[in-house]
Amino acid sequence: VERLLQAKANVNYQNKAGNTPIYLASIKGHAAIVRLLIRIKADVNICNKDGISPVYAASRSGRTGIVDLLVNAGADIHLAAADSCGDVPLGIAIRMGHIQTVERLLKANANVNYTNKHGHSLLFEATSEGNKDMVDRLVDTGADTNVATTKSGYVPLGMAAQNGHVAIVQSLLRAKVININHRTKNGRLTPLFLASKGGHVDVVRLLTQKKCDVNICSKGDISPLAIARNNGHIDIVDLLVEAGAKVNLTAESGDVPLGIAAEMGHISVVERLLQAKANVNTLNKAGNTPIYLASIKGHAAIVRLLIRIKADVNICNKDGISPVYVASWTGGTGIVDLLVNAGADIHLPAADSCGDVPLGIAIRMGHVQTVERLLKANANVNYMNKVDDYISYSVYVPEDTTM
Incomplete structure (x- = not known):
């Protein structure tokens, strides 16, 4: 490389793919060559035909030393790749799990609230990957926890709750500003609803301890209690009832928690709802009582229980x-x-x-x-x-x- 440069080789020459010598040295991790090319005034911001810059390529590979060299030489850390995702160096480093590279880019004042072409924030990407260290670093740097995805309207907290990532939920709840009751676009689902549906007891416990609204319903007026009941998550039913969930809420379909639990044969849920003073004779849209629904499905133990509670x-x-x-x-x-x-x-x-x-x-x-x-x-x-x-x-x- 030194001999070719002495012979006046073009330091910014691009091959068929549009890659410059400094790009190729960066992606392969040849720090000494990158340093040499920088000294010869190589352009550190020339992108290849895919719109990939040297600093992006180095960030993707987790080559923190080279990222440091390029940043110090004036590399634009906000140049997004011209691919379907449109990530910036910080985004790709987060997705690839390169924490040291992320640290260096944050030190260079990378935009922590950048949103890629998919409408995903960097914090959302870190949450989706289940990478707590990344989430912690972004939260500590002041990343906005309430940036929702463009298409579905999910926020990081909702994604973490849905996936049952307790530690990440804890990290997100440390943020100075967070909407604990954020609802998605289409289903109008809160983090609590998503955790209740998935049976993630520890996440539900965290959210209720933080005083989330336990009675916000999804599209169709389905409450977190109702979805937990539908899936037989008795521990979550207990937590929600203790947190003040309304046991007689009627869904848009006309279903009520006790009726569905009786119909599905979830006797533990039925017992818990009755302890919480659910109306034993509540009617759904069709006028069916819990004992009717248990009878038609053949759930004798539930019929016996409802009779003992003086169901009509x-x-x-x-x-x-x-x-x-x-x-x-x-x-x-x-x-x-x-x-x-x-x-x-x-x-x-x-x-x-x-x-x-x-x-x-x-x-x-x-x-x-x-x-x-x-x-x-x-x-x-x-x-x-x-x-x-x-x-x-x-x-x-x-x-x-x-x-």
């Missing part, structure tokens, strides 16, 4: 269907037994075009054991429905009866 076993939904009717329809004999013993009215007909009673629907569905239980409860064997069909022993003959 005779509340019909908007179609006039009672819990005992729906249990008879599905052949849930054990649940029919529980409901009958709790005072279910086995003579309540459905308010549909047929108007069957529980015995009638059990016969039509062929559920012999359910029919037996209803007959034992003195169901009316001569009932006639709306279409003039009547219950007759010609339709159903008990196994121990001879004709």
